[in-house]
Amino acid sequence: MTGRILYAGLELLDHQLRDRDGRLCGNVDDLEVERSPDTGELYVTAIVAGPGALLQRMGRRRLGGWIERANRLVGDQGRDRNIIPLALATRIGPNIDLAVDAEDLATADTERWVRDHLIGHLPGNRHRAPE
Amino acid sequence: MKRFLAVFLGILTAIGGFVDIGDLVANSQTGTRFGMNLAWAVVLGVIGIIVYAEMCGRVAALAGRPVFDLVRERLGPRVGLANLLASFFINFLTLTAELAGVAIALSLASSVSYLLLIPFVAFLVWLVIWRMPFETMERVFGLLGLCLLVFAVTVWKVGPDWGSLFHTASHPQVPGTETGFTYAYFAIALFGAAMTPYEVFFFSSGAVEERWTEKDLATNRANVLIGFPLGGLLSLAIMASADLILGPAGIDVGQLSQVALPVASALGRVGLAVVLVGIFAATFGAALETALSAGYIVSQYMGWMWGKYVRPRQASRFHLVVLLSIGAAMIFGLTRVDPVKVTEYSIVLSAAALPLTYFPILVIANDPSYMGDKTNGRFLNAVASIYLVILVVLSIVTIPLLIITKGGTG
Numbered sequence: 001m002t003g004r005i006l007y008a009g010l011e012l013l014d015h016q017l018r019d020r021d022g023r024l025c026g027n028v029d030d031l032e033v034e035r036s037p038d039t040g041e042l043y044v045t046a047i048v049a050g051p052g053a054l055l056q057r058m059g060r061r062r063l064g065g066w067i068e069r070a071n072r073l074v075g076d077q078g079r080d081r082n083i084i085p086l087a088l089a090t091r092i093g094p095n096i097d098l099a100v101d102a103e104d105l106a107t108a109d110t111e112r113w114v115r116d117h118l119i120g121h122l123p124g125n126r127h128r129a130p131e
Numbered sequence: 132m133k134r135f136l137a138v139f140l141g142i143l144t145a146i147g148g149f150v151d152i153g154d155l156v157a158n159s160q161t162g163t164r165f166g167m168n169l170a171w172a173v174v175l176g177v178i179g180i181i182v183y184a185e186m187c188g189r190v191a192a193l194a195g196r197p198v199f200d201l202v203r204e205r206l207g208p209r210v211g212l213a214n215l216l217a218s219f220f221i222n223f224l225t226l227t228a229e230l231a232g233v234a235i236a237l238s239l240a241s242s243v244s245y246l247l248l249i250p251f252v253a254f255l256v257w258l259v260i261w262r263m264p265f266e267t268m269e270r271v272f273g274l275l276g277l278c279l280l281v282f283a284v285t286v287w288k289v290g291p292d293w294g295s296l297f298h299t300a301s302h303p304q305v306p307g308t309e310t311g312f313t314y315a316y317f318a319i320a321l322f323g324a325a326m327t328p329y330e331v332f333f334f335s336s337g338a339v340e341e342r343w344t345e346k347d348l349a350t351n352r353a354n355v356l357i358g359f360p361l362g363g364l365l366s367l368a369i370m371a372s373a374d375l376i377l378g379p380a381g382i383d384v385g386q387l388s389q390v391a392l393p394v395a396s397a398l399g400r401v402g403l404a405v406v407l408v409g410i411f412a413a414t415f416g417a418a419l420e421t422a423l424s425a426g427y428i429v430s431q432y433m434g435w436m437w438g439k440y441v442r443p444r445q446a447s448r449f450h451l452v453v454l455l456s457i458g459a460a461m462i463f464g465l466t467r468v469d470p471v472k473v474t475e476y477s478i479v480l481s482a483a484a485l486p487l488t489y490f491p492i493l494v495i496a497n498d499p500s501y502m503g504d505k506t507n508g509r510f511l512n513a514v515a516s517i518y519l520v521i522l523v524v525l526s527i528v529t530i531p532l533l534i535i536t537k538g539g540t541g
């Protein structure tokens with residue numbers, strides 16, 4: 001995946017993320033970019049996913065910052081699970097496939113909360129419609 | 132048989148869009164007030180929804196992306212959010228009206244007050260979404276909705292002068308009793324009903340739910356070419372039967388119960404029973420369509436797991452949005468809002484938001500990185516662009532017209 005030229009705004013931003021099992025696990029809400037010290041060109045190094053990042057990109061810096069901090073309190077303090085290194089992307093197309101488990105991403109936090117506290121208590125929540 | 136059953140996604144989408152509670156009344160009303168002079172607006176709408184639904188079905192089959200994904204991708208998060216809020220609000224109004232509509236249809240058959248039935252209906256809608264497989268759902272309600280074909284039987288039974296009916300439809304003019312403003316207002320209401328955004332939200336998400344791939348492109352074409360013209364036919368049949376029976380009797384339609392009158396007078400009790408089943412299925416189908424669309428568009432904007440093809444616990448945020456929408460719509464419905472007025476306004480308001488939904492579909496359907504060699508042809512692009520211009524014009528004139536005509540009454 002190194003060195004591919006992409007129109008980041010068109011081909012990455014706001015695209016759907018899928019985990020290694022094809023589960024939908026957030027959108028590309030923002031990107032981390034670094035300037036190469038040799039050539040001075042910009043490289044996308046990571047995908048940022050989560051409502052906090054999205055709000056910051058939309059100019060709501062303070063609100064976005066609060067949400068990010070709240071997210072960090074709930075999750076693993078040590079690392080920023082919001083940030084997904086681009087090296088983990090196995091395919092970049094209409095959907096972006098990641099070599100990760102959806103449950104390990106920050107975007108799964110609210111899903112887990114809603115499941116554990118609300119939807120998981122309703123009868124039939126494990127039921128799957130037959131094909 | 133399997134091919135036959137495969138078109139019910141299109142049929143349910145179309146029935147829920149064309150002949151839900153507001154449209155049932157609006158079609159009858161147009162028939163009594165304008166005769167067949169507004170039939171062209173339905174035809175224009177049918178062609179428009181065919182063009183755009185085919186595109187979004189094709190995108191869903193080839194790229195696996197439903198409409199609201201495209202909205203955010205091509206319009207960006209800000210404009211996408213504005214569209215999300217507008218579409219969600221319109222969708223919520225429609226859902227409220229449909230819950231009341233189903234309750235009214237049941238109360239006509241049972242003479243229990245419709246207000247008492249609203250919570251029961253809301254629960255039933257949720258239960259179907261929670262438990263019933265997607266394909267069973269579209270077949271059951273699509274098939275029952277076909278009972279509305281009894282309106283076509285009514286028109287045939289009355290035995291009208293087909294020549295003059297067709298002549299009025301093909302040489303439309305503003306009747307002497309109406310103004311140009313009310314004529315334009317009802318034209319937009321009919322056109323807007325055909326192209327309501329929740330149809331493409333539901334249709335494209337349904338295509339993803341059914342796991343369409345490139346092999347299903349023929350199914351996609353069959354769905355749009357059978358479903359939407361059928362919806363248009365129902366719409367025109369309701370209009371014609373009202374024109375032939377209610378117009379001469381001097382009845383102006385304002386409620387759902389009056390919609391069934393032409394059928395009852397031409398076909399008696401059996402006809403009435405069939406039409407009530409049809410109205411029940413169409414409004415229930417529209418309630419399912421709008422409740423699911425609420426969950427679809429929020430989840431797709433946010434990138435959440437969504438859909439009925441996974442266990443509810445795996446798409447818990449999606450199911451929460453659906454559940455809360457149904458609950459809030461139920462409460463709003465219990466305040467005795469007039470469901471007919473609510474849908475009529477929601478259709479007209481949605482005309483103002485339409486370009487923001489249809490424009491991204493057109494852009495993506497031309498993008499080879501999504502579509503490979505299955506991008507739009509020139510002719511399709513020309514037609515779709517004309518419709519986009521119409522939609523933009525409508526989005527500007529609709530709200531002033533709503534005010535000038537006081538919602539079509541003045």
